[in-house]
Amino acid sequence: MNDWKRNLTFCWFGMFVTMIGISQIAPVLPLYIKDLGVNDTALIERFSGIAFGATFIVSAIFSPIWGKLADKVGRKPMLLRASIGMAIVIFFIGFVTNVYELIALRFLQGIISGYGTACTTLVATQTDKEHAGFALGTLSTASIAGSLLGPLIGGYLEDTLGMRSVFTVTSFLLILSFITTLIFVKEEFKCPDKEIPNMKEIWGKLPNPELMITMFLTAFILQLAFYSIEPIITVYVSELSKNMVHVALISGLAFSASGMANILAAPKLGKLSDKIGPQKVMFVALIIAGIVFIPQAFVKNPWQLMGLRFVLGLAAAGLLPSINIMVKKIVPQDITGRIFGISISAQYLGTFFGSTLGGQIAATFGIKYVFFITSGLLLINAIIIYKGVYNKDILKLSQA
Known part of the structure; x- marks a missing residue:
């Protein structure tokens, strides 16, 4: 092996x-x-x-x-x-x-x-x-x-x-x-001869700092968007279920639908990223995810919600992995840990603020507005990706 x-x-x-x-x-x-x-x-x-x-x-x-x-x-x-x-x-x-x-x-x-x-x-x-x-x-x-x-x-x-x-x-x-x-786990690691650079020096070593900022922003928005929905899924399923029994089980299935789709699609979309570029996969996935959130606000039963969340999971499989691929292909190896650390920090912050934001929006305006706002965030993110990186050559970016 x-x-x-x-x-x-x-x-x-x-x-x-x-x-x-x-x-x-x-x-x-x-x-x-x-x-x-x-x-x-x-x-x-x-x-x-x-x-x-x-x-x-x-x-x-x-x-x-x-x-x-x-x-x-x-x-x-x-x-x-x-x-x-x-x-x-x-x-x-x-x-x-x-x-x-x-x-x-x-x-x-x-x-x-x-x-x-x-x-x-x-x-x-x-x-x-x-x-x-x-x-x-x-x-x-x-x-x-x-x-x-x-x-x-x-x-x-x-x-x-x-x-x-x-x-x-x-x-x-x-x-x-x-x-x-x-x-x-085996690692071929050579200790650096020089002191690890500070953050200012790291930005100086990056071939394209603006692109990395775009990736961090995308990581934050993705987690904020997806976790704004997660805390209220059970409440939403309860409203849709009406007189159904086993609401907790149905909520669990709705919650898991996107995850199962993600597991199925992520390796395949990863291979596709190797062929056509992660920025193209990310852009299309953001468009699909942004659109799929909208009909979730109008479903009539939990089964429709599950179907849409499965499609959402297929799209989501092309998002965070694409960010990681971009970091891998562009960032010099000796500072990769620092950059991945910042990217994951952005995800943690998005998770925290998304969980808080979703509940507040649902309580103030209603659950449907959480889907609308989440959709808007993802589509705005797609525009940012299109303008900033979609048509660029990743190999050239890594040598900028």
Whole structure:
């Protein structure tokens, strides 16, 4: 097996296991906070929001820092640091005695995280440019697949073994990720002779800084757009279901439809990016995603919503992987970790603000307006991509 294929295989497994572990936690946070003695519903909602959002905000701050360290000491050490560090922190979350200890450890989890950044950087830097699209597209499916399975496993564990078992099992999965990474992931890394450049020097080394700013903005808008919808899917399905039974199951299927489509399409769109250019795939995917959001506001039943979200997932498979491919093909390898760190910070910020924004828009104007605003953001983003990069030669951009 080629080195890049072996690394892709085991990084995929590590990312998959890590995302299963992490995504198990979010659905049980409100229940855990109540179990810790908070009985007022408003307080539970407030503490849940803080505990959930804290990890993303802190991760956004620390992701570029870990990216810089990855460029200095290697990406594999960052994978090992993140997996074992999160395993320890999440294990202790299962033994907190009050909500303030929980929030403090969630902050610490955000500080010590970074597995996804290091994993993406390692695969990008160890894969030749001819196969970068396929490799990064395939890697993106690990995060999505893990995120889909995690809540299901977390709910099952909470029902059968109790609340705190979720954190113990999550810790075990992260240790498993640590062990497989340690044994199987190989990295050819040469320590830089010079000191890692500061941010001003990095911008000077970039062949096209304006393009990277466009990619960061796109990463932020994508996450903001998609996560503005996620928190209200269950509410929307409840309205559409009327007298249907098993609303929770139907909501789960609606939530998962886009993820399943993403898993199917991402490797294929990655290969297409290698042939025609990631900027072209990104532009078309943004147009399709922006258009598909509009009819979701007018569906009459959950099954129509599921169908449209499946189409949305097919389009979404050409978005974040395309950003990663652009970074891989344009950015000099010795600063790739820093740039991926900034890109993932933009995604974390988009996730946090999207989750907050969607609920506020739905509460103020109605759920349908969330779809309209999200569609508008994606179509505006498509215009930005078309004007900024669509007709440009990526090879020339990397040599600018």
